[in-house]
Amino acid sequence: MNLLEYKGYLGSVEAAIEDGILFGKLEFISALISYEGETVKALQTAFEAAVDDYLASCEAKGYEPELPCKGSFNVRVGHDLHLAAMLKAKELGISLNDFVRQTLNQALPLSH
Incomplete structure (x- = not known):
């Protein structure tokens, strides 16, 4: 399984062959945060930007950001x-x- 990792967040890596893009979403949280890029490097950059945007948005709204896998299930x-x-x-x-x-x-x- 290919996953991106940044600041404790994990993101999927998918390919849309017909569109020639890579895309993914943050895994193991309920918020839907997605990203895309045309190369692996661009996808990694977009993933990191999506995590940073998510954290900044939570801070601006006064919300505690979700953590992947809270430690209980x-x-x-x-x-x-x-x-x-x-x-x-x-x-x-x-x-x-x-x-x-x-x-x-x-x-x-x-x-x-």
Whole structure:
């Protein structure tokens, strides 16, 4: 997956072959912020400008800008898996939240 990154924001990279342009949008926030360019360098520049414009707009309006992936999410896993996870967490003497966090850290080690 190709993503642009700038100031903690991530942006998609798509191509409109028939129009000869690259385009994308900020990912993992609800605001629709898009950008486009004719080259990869132009797309990166447009992406960074879109992030800067978004942050400036939020500041001007007194809004807190959305952060990609706020750090919490709800997962529907079904009764049996939920119960099994609760039992395992209890066996380990930790909360369900800590069990899920540890399991995700093992499955998806972060590079930074």
